[in-house]
Amino acid sequence: MSGYDPSGIADVVYGVRASHKKVFPIYAQANFERVAKKYGRPVGTLRVRAPFFRDTLVTTDPQNIQTMLALKFKDFGLGVNRTENFEPLLGHGIFATNGKQWEYSRALLRPQFIRGQVSDLNLEEGHVKALMTVLNRHVGPNGWTDLVDLQPLFFRLTLDSATEFLFGESVNSQLEAGESGGEKDGSFANAFDRAQYTLSIGSRLGPNYWIVHLPEFHRMVKQVHEFVDYFVQKALHQGISEKPVNEDKYVFLNALAKETQDPEQLRSQLLNILLAGRDTTASTLGWFFFTMADPRYASVFRKLRAVILDEFGTYSNPKEITFEKMKGCQYLQWCLNECLRLYPAVPMNVRTAQVDTTLPTGGGVDGQSPIFVPKGQDVGYSVHLMHRRKDIWGPDAEIFKPERWLSRRPGWDYLPFNGGPRICIGQQFALTEVGYVVIRMIQRIDSIDGSQVGPVKHGLTLTNCPGEGVKVRLHFAE
Template sequence: MAFLSYTALILSATAFLILHLAIKKCLVTRSYHIQNAQRRCNPPPYIPGWGITRLLDAMKASREDRMPQYVVSLLDSVGPSVHTIDARMLTDKLTVTRDPANVEAIFAGQAADFDIGPNRENSFKPLLGVGVTTARGEKWKHGRALLRPQFSREQISDLGVEERHVRAMLEVLEGKVAGDDGWTGGFDLQPILSHLTHKVAIEMLYGEGVNVSGDVTSGEFSRHLDAGKSWLYERMMMGKFGWLFGSSAFRGHCKAVHAFVDGIVETRTRSGDFKLNEKEEVVSGKNFVFLDELSKHTQDPLELRNETLHVLSASWDTTAALIGWVFYFLARNTQVHRKLRAEIETAFADGITFANLRDCHYLNDTINEAFRCAGVIPVIERMTTRDTTLPQGGGATGQDSIYLPKDSRVLISTYGMQMRSDIWGNDPEGFSPERWFGRKAGYEFVPFAGGPRKCIGRNFALISANGDTC
């Protein structure tokens, strides 16, 4: 009898939960339609399909390094002139857009209505902690204010560290010469570029000579960080269920990364004797160390670890990928290569400086074109902070505004915008730096995002890419 009562209780509770969810869904749907009518909005095209199926497809595309193309294929499946859609990922509705008008609204006109969501913090926290790329509200403002002075023109214009490591890389390449003609044989350049950007970033962040901290070497640290980051992207794709995605291997990568950075932080802060809020002018010829500068503003070892890891994570592999793509395109476009080489030989006859890097226009056009074609940062995600709208994408013509309730996820397909023929010409997949002549990019080209959360290290990343290409 007791067993039957217990079973009846479970069935009743289940039925009540199902009824509650059904009523809630009806109320949310009703509110959505009312808001659409009041705001004179219309929804964008919806791609039907089970959320779990789309998640598995997205994960498969990510592991096969074709995520940018996968997102574009979702949009193109509705029509090449459709630039905003709704789709479902697990239990969440996801709005995907490649419309510059919507991007401008998100980053500029209605920037207060959009921010990163809690998914990013929850996904990244086990490896990187809470830092400037995941924090929101006052925590983000504090982190941004802490980091901004470290990316001043005076700090990033010193190319000494970059030049030293580039020369070391060239010595490695010289050792690969295969024959008497002076040319190298075939080899994989990407690991060498990754090693280069890793060494530069480590020295800029933590100081010269950093190689071993505790039982973890610099090389092992980079391997653990890279492996750990591969888990973060899939945790992000799972949205609010990302916390379920982990393993003992992932936890091991996190532990090794933390041990390496904590050892450096403890050693440098103990030996540096930095005074909080100490003001010091930049000394010419003095190597800039990011950790030392942060230590003047905070002595919290967890904050120092998190903020330096966030900067490293955002800069290291993306810079290596961009430089690798530049060489990939140059190797396949000999005319561009010859033109760029001639400009570099003339512009840098007396050496490479911050000023002449910025004035080397064809080099900058080449970097931008590689960024555009490769889609190094192919998507940017935002979440609505309140009920709001996007200006385009709704209705039969795609010209109506779109209503987005609070906590809606929006995925900006930057790669999708960069492949639009109506914006970039009839051959958007072709590599042509000339398309940038006299062009001032707007919201159709936002590889570093925009608005209040625009990448704080943008200029540093571009200077590194330009300098390494030279």
């Protein structure tokens, strides 16, 4: 079943316009709904025609996604376009490889994400206090801040947290940015962001990704690599037999260097984990407070704050906050689940058929027959759209409703962290950090003025964050 325009030209034009206006996920959802209305039934899979490239299948069907990610995992890979596009920045890391290389990466990285490491919240508290120091500069005598954009603050928070976890040293971007009024153009974070943006554009160009790999992109890559190489060489020179400066502090790089001393392998894996650990977490925090600032959900904010104060105490007099207590706080988990349902950090992804194969549904006149997928065929899948399907989630699928999780167990219709063998190995790390920051923020603030937030826009690169930021005024309770 084809999309809006059989020739593909209109789809390309409208898609580019939607991306420019920061509404591409909204445009894609409207496209599916338009076709569903035409055929008088739910539509979960479309063939999108491209006038310059090979047609792409796009699916939002849980059965098809489960088949690609799990049941026929070996039939589908990342595809040469993605691996070659990502390679200059991310090397042969876990997000840019297939087959044996990917298996090696996963075996290398997975032991580093055991719960003892990811649930150490002492590290996170220091970065939350730095965030509060920045926010304090905006507070007036009446307890209200002036208008502040939380999104860049969350990106700096998660960068600081991720670099300390990975390298043993934080870049301290929060306080440096606060003192200077903004990040310097030559900063590592700026170079990393710009290089990632180039990869995101390249991902949309299919086999012509190389068009955007301009000299400026390679300069950004060089700067990023030099930054990470400093820490890699420091760890390798220290040697695994030498006693660490602080043996009680877990450092991801030091642990990884005990498994491999290949500097390029270490750099690649660190950059892959940094991308995931910083960007996805910051995006989720942005969407969470974007939602809490919506007047429609003021009662959700009030209820969540009451639960947090009861379970975890006040900001200045907190009770113990642990991984186990956060997992056991039902309403908090419902709110996090609902945020990740409506705004998964990676809303769209692609797999490429490695062999001639099939998907179980979406073909035929009724859309219930299997679909033949020839070798080399790209299949895009969108968990963002799947999470909003009214035939799966009900007529209120677009509404932030934590109570829907009272009787719902997540299955293949809920994949904020992917699924199958490539399921995110750092999901507990991300959930722990998001949960902790949410608790400490809501302990501190008792009201959010979101009157300046505006309509939903999507800042879609390799991840998805609020496209116009999270511009709010906060009232400090203490």
